[in-house]
Amino acid sequence: xxxxxxxxxxxxxxxxxSRREAELYIEGGWVTVDGxxxxxxQFKVQAQTIALREGAKAxxxxxxxLILHKPADLDSEHACELLSAASRAADDxxxxxxxxxxxxxxxxxxxxxxxxxxLLVLTQTWGVIRKxxxxxxxxxxxxxxDVVGTLTPEQLKQLQFGLSYRGRxxxxxxxxxxxxxxxxxxxxxxxxxxxxxxxxxxxxxVLSIRRIRIGxxxxxxxxxGQWRYLGGNERF
Numbered sequence: 001x002x003x004x005x006x007x008x009x010x011x012x013x014x015x016x017x018s019r020r021e022a023e024l025y026i027e028g029g030w031v032t033v034d035g036x037x038x039x040x041x042q043f044k045v046q047a048q049t050i051a052l053r054e055g056a057k058a059x060x061x062x063x064x065x066l067i068l069h070k071p072a073d074l075d076s077e078h079a080c081e082l083l084s085a086a087s088r089a090a091d092d093x094x095x096x097x098x099x100x101x102x103x104x105x106x107x108x109x110x111x112x113x114x115x116x117x118x119l120l121v122l123t124q125t126w127g128v129i130r131k132x133x134x135x136x137x138x139x140x141x142x143x144x145x146d147v148v149g150t151l152t153p154e155q156l157k158q159l160q161f162g163l164s165y166r167g168r169x170x171x172x173x174x175x176x177x178x179x180x181x182x183x184x185x186x187x188x189x190x191x192x193x194x195x196x197x198x199x200x201x202x203x204x205x206v207l208s209i210r211r212i213r214i215g216x217x218x219x220x221x222x223x224x225g226q227w228r229y230l231g232g233n234e235r236f
Contacts, residue, residue, distance in 0.1 A: 063124035076111035118211035
């Protein structure tokens with residue numbers, strides 16, 4: 001039996017191609033070992049069957065950004081535990097080839113409180129992290145809030161402008177009724193606990209809070225626990 005060698009070396013000899021091209025094929029999820037995809041160039045092989053999948057391209061894999069519908073009662077830091085091939089939205093229009101590396105080393109630049117559900121961004125892309133942190137005060141976020149109670153026209157205006165939180169006046173925001181029990185908030189730079197606080201201030205009982213949009217990116221039809229790739233033409 002031959003000594004184990006790196007998969008990239010064996011593939012380069014088999015094709016043939018350069019060692020770097022072999023690494024790119026492997027990192028792109030295009031190489032199988034005994035029928036199983038292996039994404040690590042350093043994976044050791046002996047006499048296994050190594051094959052290149054149809055349509056293989058020796059291209060670098062760019063960092064990616066994912067959109068997840070975070071369920072309530074889940075810490076944002078643990079949201080990565082929901083990511084798998086099975087939880088990817090069936091109608092994801094991105095066409096991106098799923099790699100295990102896409103589900104690793106993800107940052108959450110705009111976390112949600114555990115009790116708040118909805119749109120969560122998970123990214124490997126420094127540009128997205130910088131955009132969502134540096135422009136935090138400029139990017140509008142939209143929330144849907146289910147409540148119990150009623151509001152006078154004056155109280156609705158209070159929600160839009162005139163309340164304070166943690167000793168500081170809040171910037172104006174847009175608040176409107178979507179139904180008899182559901183409010184829509186569109187605001188910039190929301191603070192943790194702010195929406196629940198202002199609702200309680202005007203006598204409303206909050207049942208649930210869900211973020212549905214960040215800037216120009218909407219959660220749309222994603223179901224709780226489902227995720228999709230951020231499209232190449234989508235910008236926050």
